[in-house]
Amino acid sequence: MDFIKNFPFFSIMLCMFCAIVNSVLGRKAAKYMTRIVLGLVLCLSVAILFFTIKRGEAYVYYMGHFPAPWGNEIRFGCLESMFSLFVSMIAFLSTIAGTKAVEDDVEDKKENLFYILVCLMTSSLLAMSYTNDLFTGYVFIEINTIAGCGLIMVRQIGKTTVTAIRYMVISILGSGLFLMGVTLLYTLTGHLLMSNIKESVAELSVSGEYRVQLTIVIGLMMVGLAIKSGLFPFHLWIPDAYGQSNVVSSSLLSSTVSKGYIFLLIKIFVRTIGFDVIKTTGVLYICFTLGIVAMILGSVMALHEQSFRRMIAYSSIAQIGYIYMGIGLGTAAGVAAAIFHIFAHGATKSLLFISSSEFTEGSHSKTIDDLKGLGHKYKFSAFCYSVGAFSIVGFPLLAGFVSKLLLGGAAIGHGPMQWIALLALAVSTILNAIYFLKTVIYLYIPYDEEHTGKSADMVPTYRMNCEEYVFGVIMLVAINLILGLASGSIIDVINNGLEIFS
């Protein structure tokens, strides 16, 4: 059984090597290689998850031969393994379901390069979730940025290059701030390993030394990661990046890449600095306020958006606000709700992006008005898109409902903050319902000239007609249902994970 302790390392390295090997493979070989490796990583993550749940404790794995204060470490508990399970699952299903979209957007000769980016992105996310070392975290943040930038550029039209440059510049600003924070923290504590930093910071907070410096460090790291994950004032790159790139890239970027940074932020708050110290600095109020503003403004901007894909992108801004609001509440319940929302939103957003590909690519309908009546043409996609839309609005039985319930429950009992949080949740949900259900209603408008102004041509012009698409999308729907129906046991795992996290 102890052999399982090697699995986190294996899963990171498998993805890395697959990325390297893909560079010399042809398009078909690269495609199947990536699928096999991502599937394998998925199985390894499931094994790690069950292992940690069964043993009920976290394990530390030495990288190299040097013990704690000097060497590099991997650490895994329930939460880390659950996050990597989530990442590998979304990556696996998105690449399978979007095979045709990738083939359409990428030149045949360059298709293996796309799969390199997917593997690099997955491996850096896995490393970010497993690593116990802040500087390793920084290095993988940069790898992730590079992979994300490439993912935006896979669709080779001029404007994606500009979008990717802007994404890159903003991300570099964020990682510069984060690196400055890591450097200053190293000079304050003399450590880079998270558990050692926590001990030193606890001593510092007892003695009251370097209080200002510690606050600056926490602020730098928080702002850096908030910029990279696209929290409200730093969200300007999101609509272009998610709206213009390939559907698979959009789904990976919105549901896994930005979530990876948030997971790292939770790791820094809970494991590296310690939540008690964080509470004394007031950073959480910033998280909470920006989260609330993002929830409302993201929804308002989505309401005014005419382009369909950009509307889904704007809703991501609002959903990221939910997560930061959960963290900003400053309780274990809040953080647990935020983590559940990471999973719920990831599953839902990738479903929305991928199932909408048939409408956006097919009739080349960019605006929401063009959606009218398409539900009769593309029955399967429209059904799956509706499930995703209902989930994100918070329809019972689906993932979004549970996460909103958890966030609301976590907010209760916080004095004046609870009213703000509950009000923002209510307003944001209503706005969500307005713009998402509008698209669903448009899809099912009767398909004739009277309503849509188009000829009653019932033959689909474009089809993702392959088993891969059907399989991937059905699995994503199933994940949404599982997150909604079996939420109790998942929340138990998250709570257990948070207990052994610190």
Next chain:
Amino acid sequence: MWNLITNHLNDLVAVALFVIGFADLLFQKNMIKKVIGLNIMDSAIYLLLASQGYIKGRKAPIITDGITSAQNYINPIPTGLVLTGIVVSVSVTALLLSMTIRMYKKYHSLDLDYCLMMARKEG
């Protein structure tokens, strides 16, 4: 006061450079100037790291004359971090410059704002 400044000259210069680089990266419109800003910002962090690892009067961490006591050597970890960081910033710089070339070929300008405007017009 003067003592404080001379003792922490490296740190002060590093922070000043960091702010200059950060502002460059954020506010310059020209892509080449942005890349220069990025490199100034990263170098500032490496200066800070390297100067924090240096301990006055000690030697490079290579065993000479059989002295193995750690008391005689400087801290080697920040130097290692600087090396890793340089590798990262070189690759980011290379990617950013290659994308700049691509943008220039398409829009014949290095001005990011102008190119964004042109890209918006494409629809």
